[in-house]
Amino acid sequence: MQNAIIFDMDGTLFQTHLILEGALEQTFEKLRAESLWVDSTPIEKYKEIMGVPLAVVWETLCPQHSFVIRERSNEWFQQFLVQQIEAGRGGLYEGVTETLQQLSEDLPIFIASNGQPAYLQAIVTHYGLDRWIKKVYSIEQIASRDKSLLVHKVIEENKLVRGYVIGDRLSDFQAAKDNNLQSIGVRFDFAQQQELETADFVVDQFSAVLPIIKEEIKIQK
Structure with a gap:
């Protein structure tokens, strides 16, 4: 070959933009529910860095959080993205x-x-x-x-x-x-x-x- x-x-x-906002909102809603986030969901900031590795995504979106919290946030995010895809929203x-x-x-x-x-x-x-x-x-x-x-x-x-x-x-x-x-x-x-x-x-x-x-x-x- x-x-x-x-x-x-x-x-x-x-x-990706068709499912991005929904999955990100769900992720930060989880963070807010666990008292790990108080502000609005940083959707525009994520759009600016779209395409970078996920580790960089969470370092950028949640610079004050520990590595463990960032990893957990990414796991939630991935689960919500897959749910959105399977629901036909993409x-x-x-x-x-x-x-x-x-x-x-x-x-x-x-x-x-x-x-x-x-x-x-x-x-x-x-x-x-x-x-x-x-x-x-x-x-x-x-x-x-x-x-x-x-x-x-x-x-x-x-x-x-x-x-x-x-x-x-x-x-x-x-x-x-x-x-x-x-x-x-x-x-x-x-x-x-x-x-x-x-x-x-x-x-x-x-x-x-x-x-x-x-x-x-x-x-x-």
């Missing part, structure tokens, strides 16, 4: 299923995400993404929580030589660069213009990924 496509999940395939971006189906006819598809395994599996199962995706990789598999190293793991395990990393944040584009792959940025909910400028290609609709890759395949042939 030499060529492949590596997708990010949150803000790339999955519309959604894939428009064109994802059709585009994945067409891309999978030419190249194997993998996921490399900062999300935790149970959360990622809930999305894959609920939307039947395993029809097209070969394997899902979580940042939890990398001790340093470095996205570039996670993508490197995908490359090594699957003996890849060329390919694409498709995502919405700088860590995705940097992971592509660090591993000599091309990057495609999606200008969706959490994307930032300054970060998108570092990608090799940028699209405004998910289906626009298809002609870019099809053209590159044609050139390589």
